Amino acid sequence: MSLGLVNETVTLRPGTDDDRPSDLRAFVAVAMRKQGVVGAVAPSSPSLARALTAVVPSSGTPLVVELGPGTGSISEAIRRGLAPGSRQLAIEVEPSMVAHLRRAKPWLEVIHGDAAELGALLAAAGVTQVDAVVSTLPWSLFPASRQSRILHEIGSVLAPGAAFTTVTYLHALPLPMARAFRRRLRSAFEEVLTTGPVWRNIPPGMTYVCRRPVLRAEC
Numbered sequence: 768m769s770l771g772l773v774n775e776t777v778t779l780r781p782g783t784d785d786d787r788p789s790d791l792r793a794f795v796a797v798a799m800r801k802q803g804v805v806g807a808v809a810p811s812s813p814s815l816a817r818a819l820t821a822v823v824p825s826s827g828t829p830l831v832v833e834l835g836p837g838t839g840s841i842s843e844a845i846r847r848g849l850a851p852g853s854r855q856l857a858i859e860v861e862p863s864m865v866a867h868l869r870r871a872k873p874w875l876e877v878i879h880g881d882a883a884e885l886g887a888l889l890a891a892a893g894v895t896q897v898d899a900v901v902s903t904l905p906w907s908l909f910p911a912s913r914q915s916r917i918l919h920e921i922g923s924v925l926a927p928g929a930a931f932t933t934v935t936y937l938h939a940l941p942l943p944m945a946r947a948f949r950r951r952l953r954s955a956f957e958e959v960l961t962t963g964p965v966w967r968n969i970p971p972g973m974t975y976v977c978r979r980p981v982l983r984a985e986c
Contacts, residue, residue: 814967816844829898922980
């Protein structure tokens with residue numbers, strides 16, 4: 768079965784970020800306490816972070832939203848790609864992660880809330896459209912109705928030409944839930960590209976890059 772992979776593999780250099788023991792401790796604490804909230808086995812690697820954030824505009828002063836920032840490994844990569852004057856928001860549902868992010872990354876605008884209410888959360892922050900959405904949400908932990916709701920919310924706030932990117936893991940690609948999620952993505956967006964693989968991550972991952980949302984009354 769074809770997965771719709773783009774012809775070129777994303778080539779990424781080994782990560783050079785410093786170790787962040789406080790981030791790792793925060794991740795492990797939440798992962799052990801709330802297994803239904805955290806879907807990864809470790810924080811995203813610098814290599815995966817660069818792949819996910821490739822959709823962040825490199826010029827102008829874009830507004831970028833991250834869904835499920837966790838300990839902020841992707842947040843750091845987004846920040847490095849933004850010019851002064853840009854705006855970076857993160858939506859996080861887990862209170863302890865929110866507290867950790869606000870303490871460890873004071874430059875990040877953290878909103879405590881549910882991605883399924885993205886439009887309302889952004890409206891409360893004075894935002895109607897965004898230039899990129901980057902997600903590491905644990906889609907496999909969500910029922911189909913919740914996946915569709917979040918995808919609809921994302922599509923409703925993307926500016927024309929903006930992109931949404933999210934991660935999947937190689938070992939999960941053949942699973943029925945992963946195949947169903949790909950179908951859901953293709954129902955929600957006119958363009959869905961798969962890039963990767965990114966081997967320097969635990970587990971190895973790939974990214975979906977989605978553009979041109981198909982907006983319906985109910986997605």
